[in-house]
Amino acid sequence: MNSVAMFTLMKREMVRSLKIINQVIWPPVITTLLYVSIFGLALGTRIKSVQGVSYAEFLIPGLIMLQVIDSSYGECSSSVFQGRFMNSIQEMLIAPMSAGEMVFGYILGSLARAVLIANMIMALGFFLVHTLPSNWPLYFGVMTMVSILFSALGLIFGLMAEKFDHLAVLTTFAITPLVFVGGVFTSAQQLPPPLRHAELANPMFYTIDAFRYSYTGQSYLPLWLSVTAIAALMLLAMGIALRMALAGYKLRT
């Protein structure tokens, strides 16, 4: 196994993120600051406690998940597509680097960025709302699985896209709407029964519900169910991404 190649790619992805820090690191942190200030601290004071915590405390884990999902998908999809567009991905294709090493290299780079952003928001939550995760293994575990899931989806769309515009299709029409209705701002218990049942078909709901448990110790669904659903989706997305990379889909064909 060429682990040096895999970690070189991971490092390269981190260098890329830092080079475009004003596009990819600061915006999610500042957006979250605005969400917490406006929805959590200003409007949220008029809302009674949600799941036994203040609305601002309820909001923080949802906002972290929102940014983990967005940043993981964005990182992998744009980096892979840009590599194909500029042909710089050929630097890896001519090297003794397997499809798996390439996929994991991209995913690890994306995960590093997601963890950095998540922890910055977590710190923000501590200073502004005085809330911290109560279950750290779950905090990092769910975050890692969700980041891998959306990084793999980013890889798939980065390989399929024919132009930059295509990358936005999944974000605009699926990820953003599903995350926003998936429990970032509201608890499923606050929704009318038909919508509450519809949430079960929204994959984002499982990610946010499980992640919020690491903060509040409470979830709408049984924790094992959410974690199993996330793990299954993660394995499926990774399997597809690996298969596409192995076949050289739009890389060698």
Add this chain to the structure above:
Amino acid sequence: MTAGSIRIYGYDNVTQWRQARRLIGLAPQEYNFDRYLSIRDILIYQAGYFGLKPVDVTERADMLLERFGLASKAKQDYMKLSGGMKRRLTLARALIHSPKLLILDEPTAGVDVELRLELWDLLRELNGDGMTVVLTTHYLEEAEALCRNIGIIRAGKLVALEPTRDLLDREGKRLQDVFLELTR
């Protein structure tokens, strides 16, 4: 590839692809550098993809930058380089992992006469050091001046593969005339 097999110094390019790829350096015609890396890092990261750690390759990267006249630009972005410098960086990157076989795709396409002669000298030097160089070119005088063996491809088929001297002696003509006869 639909049929046959390729062996690089005895290694099959499909079943022993890691060993085979380690021995090949490729300089493509189009510039395909990583825009997020400095010129020095372009070499170091390329070596990383070949499994070489930065600590083992930094000295060689600096040596190559010096040899190719790029040392003063090491920390710069590649987009600030002139066309000739980019061409030299392509060669330096292809050599960073010390390959035994160098494949060059139109290395002098679109470069001025001065740089072309400079690149010719570099290629002769590399070949003199024991490296096998496979060169694709549309400039017949380049093939005549640099190559010991010439292959001519027409419509995807190899119509000639001979030592340069034999090809020219047999026909008693210039390479351009031989080429035109074989490809018409």
